[in-house]
Amino acid sequence: MSITVLGVNHRTAPLDVRERFAHTAGEVPQALERVLAAGARGGVLLSTCNRTEFYLAEPDDAVPEAVWALLSERLGAGRSASEYGYVQRDRDAVRHLYRVSAGLDSMILGEPQIQGQVRDAWDVSKPLAGPVLHRLFQSALLVGARVRSETSLATGAASAPSAAVTVAGKIFTQLAGRSALILGAGDIAELAATCLVSEGVRVTLVANRTYERARAIAEELGARALTLDEAWEHFGDCDIVLSSTAAPHAVVTWDRVAAAIGRRGGRPLCILDLAVPRDVEPAVAQLENVFLYDLDDLQAVAAHAAAERRDDIPAAERIVTEEVERFWGWYGGLVVVPVLREFRDRMEAVRAAELERTLRRLPHLSPEDRDQIEYFSQALLNKFLHQPTVALKEAARAGRGYGLLDALKRLFGLERRDGT
Amino acid sequence: MVLTSHFVALGLYALTTVLVLAPFAGLRSAPRSLLLGVPIAGMAAHLLGVAQLTPFMGVAPTLSMLALFLALFQVASEAAFRASAVGVFTGPLATGLIGLALLIGLVPDARPVAGRSPWSILHITVSILGLAMLALAFIAAALYLLQFRELKAKRFGQVFRLFPPLERLDQLNHLSLVVGFPTVTLGVLLGFGVRYAGGVSVDAAQVVWGMLMWLVLGWAVGVRVVRHWAGRRAAFASIASFAAVLLVYLALKLTTPGTQRFL
Incomplete structure (x- = not known):
């Protein structure tokens, strides 16, 4: 379970390269479908004159390669797009999008057009975005609006x-x-x-x-x-x-x-x-x-305007950090709940099977005694599960749940994918 | 009650002045709701006090009323013209005038005043409103010239950023003069009515000053409306008019001591 962004922007690629990567709105669905076919739950393609970025939910290991292959085809002459690109994952990917939407990652600091471009990218990619990216892009637009209203990052003319x-x-x-x-x-x-x-x-x-x-x-x-x-x-x-x-x-x-x-x-x-x-x-x-x-x-x-805008970068970054934590709290909870449910179901099935086997071996027990043993097994299970459950929820709230979740899935053989 | 209302108004006008001037000191601009809300609250308190000052005997009540109209125009300029920079002048002026009125003494005169009919009170109110409009025209003209100078000199500092566009200041100046002139005319006519029909004695200085204000304002309106002066030339005309009215007032005040009822 993760969010990943792969792309190129004005810092990593010269204009003649960025021009080749630019996708029109009509090209976006086809490009996304191709990337998602490599194994991802959702995707949004943000393509402007200064950046081309694929935001992907739960990408498999093969997905980055698919993205670079797709972009490399546009580059031609056997050149690899990955040499111009960057990859950011999870919190860093969320922070990246929020900074983009707020204009903090723009060539002209705080320029307002990017907000509309993020909205357009989300609109065009909506059928393929999936619930997590849907929420991510909605929140990114709110972060952009918040930065613009609470700081002077977008005031004055910067070109x-x-x-x-x-x-x-x-x-x-x-x-x-x-x-x-x-x-x-x-x-x-x-x-x-x-x-x-x-x-x-x-x-x-x-x-x-x-x-x-x-x-x-x-x-x-x-x-x-x-x-x-x-x-x-x-x-x-x-x-x-x-x-x-x-x-x-x-x-x-x-x-x-x-x-x-x-x-x-x-x-x-x-x-x-x-x-x-x-x-x-x-x-x-x-x-x-x-x-x-x-x-x-x-x-x-x-x-003059750009200098004034630069003064507001720390305030804008604080808003971004705050909002990344808020999103990550929501996302962590989203991930943990289904895994915990499956974990409890699995443990309950084990308990029920072992109880049944035990009771078969003890046919002389009275119904009251059988009830006592069942009660004991349930209480024991609850005691065992309590601490891991609390720890996981707390870790998820703090955005640190993924390592624990992976460990849990591996240790207990939970096959079902989380977050669905 | 009169003093309390005036002190509350004084505090709120002073706060308005601080809010208006803060961006010039490099601080963040106050929200528009505050730039409108604080002076409106001050005006409400001020109005309560002014209402109890009738029949406006002496200089202090007149100054207080002038401060009230200036605050009113500041709010109107911000609401209709988004010209909060008008407050750069009106804020300190209103605060200063109300402070001066408090220093001079604002206690209503308990002595019966002969001839202070509602017409007389209306004459005073309308005349001061006209004077406040002339002051607003002067303020808009001064802001215009400051912004004009910055734009011509290609200086892109606080004045450039915080003052309204030139054209809007020119419109504000035009509107103040065009509305101000009929107001002063009405004030002068009411004054003649009070003097001749009401039989109230009026100092010669009052008549001279009232007529001068009317003539000067008439000239300023004339050059704008009839001769189509606009921009810098019209701004200079407004400033000259207001300066003339102010200087003649001071001259009359100095040369005719004892005219207690003159303003």
Whole structure:
């Protein structure tokens, strides 16, 4: 009886390896079925861009090999996935999941997306999870929520795109419904635009040096495409400008945008310059009600938030430890009860058989004497079983019952599997 | 009872101030329920005390009422605008004003007061409410300028984190002025009514100060509503207006000693 996690994450495998291990929601059931066929009572597959982890209940000895074989196939070229992987068992596996759910094991400490990814993994794997993992994942989500509400681990922006959202949120009452102009059509611009869109910002215009590329991004975001030269006049009507062109020099200059910004009538304009080298001439920040932030500024916001988050790690770890003990107490009780029941049944059967044999040899006994002997046998059995029963229950409550259970099963030949 | 209520209110306002300022000292922010609950409890106690101060003779009851309205606006700002930072100003102000009122002496005047009709009391209440709104506009403007400076200077410290967004502070300033102006206008009209219809004698200083407040607030509203000033320019206008009202009050208070009924 055990819980095991096998997997790879951003600490153990580079991005190009992790990309190969990533499973879509549609691939999860098939992968799990294959692993469970090697001998496990339940499984959940958590697959994100930063981790691929199999959580397994009661895996047989052959299961780790099945997991690594499955992942190695994706790696190809005869490479073994196990060299990137890790295995954690029992309490450590539970602690690992709780830390993942709380964002303590994330690349960006405390990032909130992981909570949704854990929930999605559980949802997709539910038919194959089994009762123990069902309970484990439910509790993991609660641990994540508890850490986020009782500590500041998830507060503040810890990456440049989310810092862009934070900064814009300090200028505008609400971001929902604000209009944004995107300059440049690279990956960074697209990523930051996605962050803004997730806050309700409407990307209305996408401008790029080449019109075709602008049109491709604009169609994705439901915006209108422009060339860069057409974009300057729109500095007068949008709320946020997000710039990330590949230009080798500043393209947004005072001369190009001052007139348009002058027509804004005191409305603030937030310019987020994510390009290196910078796209926006620093002099533009001198214009009234223009708030200009470059990548260094946003990274400063993110670093500040990350430092504050780090202060809360001990508090978050304390919550995780507390919850691991709570789960382990429940799990220990779950394991011990059926084994104890079977142990008592087995001892009772022995007692009954021996009593019957003894009474057959003593036919002259009166019914009262027979009752006395039966009472004696039962009392003796109860006395013998009392101390092991109490010790096992206490050990289970403290999370130390598995060694004793194994010993009990071996000593008394209890074949039935526990926990079912 | 008057003193007990005021001391309870003083304690709760002081506690509110501590709760509001704690995050600026690096401590954990208080839960929103506390940021709302503590000043509301203080206001309840304060209201009991103020109700027994009518007909508001002297400076102390006026200061007490002003403190009550400031506490009310602090709660309203947090509830409607999530602007607990308003408490950075209103908390110490309300605490200080109520403390000053207690120092001056809050025992109700037992002497019969001629002309202190319900209209007169309404005039005083509405005028002080208008003054409190002008103060709130000033506070929102000051917070706006502080946050503006931090955003322009790219400083991402406590002010950046704990102050509300610029636009929300601008809205709070706008709302305070737009609601405050009709309130002060009503207060001035009631004052004229009390003076001419009620036949109550009014110090010239009171008239000057009341009219000045009305004109200044009218100008601040005018530039916002008619000339569409917003942001930093509107914030400076609000601060200038409030400073003018405050300076003229001090000047009148210093140059016309003995006007015991003037505020």
